[in-house]
Amino acid sequence: xxxxxxxPRYLITVTGKKLTVTCSQNMNHExxxxxxxxxxxxxxxxxxxxxxxxxxxxxxxxxxxVSRKEKRNFPLILESPSPNQTSLYFxxxxxxSTSGAEAFFGQGTRLTVV
Amino acid sequence: AQSVTQxxxxxxxxxxxxxxxxxxxxxxxxxxxxxxxxxPNQGLQLLLKYLSGxxxxxxxxxxxxxxxxxxxxxxxxxxxxxxxxxxxxxCAVRGSGNTGKLIFGQGTTLQVKP
Numbered sequence: 001x002x003x004x005x006x007x008p009r010y011l012i013t014v015t016g017k018k019l020t021v022t023c024s025q026n027m028n029h030e031x032x033x034x035x036x037x038x039x040x041x042x043x044x045x046x047x048x049x050x051x052x053x054x055x056x057x058x059x060x061x062x063x064x065x066v067s068r069k070e071k072r073n074f075p076l077i078l079e080s081p082s083p084n085q086t087s088l089y090f091x092x093x094x095x096x097s098t099s100g101a102e103a104f105f106g107q108g109t110r111l112t113v114v
Numbered sequence: 115a116q117s118v119t120q121x122x123x124x125x126x127x128x129x130x131x132x133x134x135x136x137x138x139x140x141x142x143x144x145x146x147x148x149x150x151x152x153x154p155n156q157g158l159q160l161l162l163k164y165l166s167g168x169x170x171x172x173x174x175x176x177x178x179x180x181x182x183x184x185x186x187x188x189x190x191x192x193x194x195x196x197x198x199x200x201x202x203x204x205c206a207v208r209g210s211g212n213t214g215k216l217i218f219g220q221g222t223t224l225q226v227k228p
Contacts, residue, residue: 043158048213058215
C-alpha cells in the first residue's frame with residue numbers, strides 16, 4: 001500500500017529537549033516536505049526536499065532542521081523546542097515538485113511543548 | 115504573492131442538503147488547484163484537482179468543483195451531503211516556481227447534522 005508514515009503520532013515534550021519526528025514514504029517520490037497546521041492558518045510549509053541531499057526552507061523554517069540522506073526518509077528535527085512549536089505536523093511526498101502531482105500526506109504528529 | 119482564501123471557517127448543514135464550500139485564490143500565473151479533505155485524526159487526502167481542460171472537476175464520492183478564472187474561484191459543491199462527509203476541507207494552489215509548495219487556505223469545517 002502506498003503511504004507516508006510518520007512517527008510518533010503524539011508527543012509531549014519539555015522546552016529545550018531535542019526531538020526528531022520521522023517520515024518515510026514507499027512510493028519512490030523525489031519530492032518531500034513538512035507542513036505545520038495551526039487553527040485558522042491552514043497548513044504552512046516548513047522545509048522541502050527536491051531529492052537526496054537537496055533541501056530548502058519553506059515559509060516557516062525557524063527552529064527546525066531537516067535532512068534527506070535517503071530518498072524514502074525525511075526526518076524533522078527540533079533542536080531546542082519551544083512552546084510556539086506546539087502544533088500538528090504533516091509530512092508529504094509527491095512524484096514531482098511542479099505541475100499537478102498529487103501530494104500524499106502522513107497521518108500527522110501532534111506535538112505539545114510545555 | 116499567491117494566496118488562498120476560504121470564506122467560511124464552519125459550514126453547518128443538515129443531511130441530504132446541498133452544500134457549497136467557497137475558495138478564492140490570487141495568482142498571476144497558470145494555477146493548479148486542489149481540494150483536500152481531512153477526517154478527524156487523519157492526514158489529508160486528495161478530493162479533486164484542476165490542472166487544465168474542463169473547468170468542472172468531479173470526485174468519486176459526489177463532490178465537484180468549478181474553476182472560474184475570471185472570478186479566481188474554485189468552489190466545492192455537493193448536491194446532497196451525508197453524515198460521513200463531516201470533515202475539514204482545505205483548498206490549495208500549487209505555488210509558482212519550482213518549490214513545489216502547496217499554498218493552503220485556512221480550512222472549512224463541514225458539520226453535517228442528522
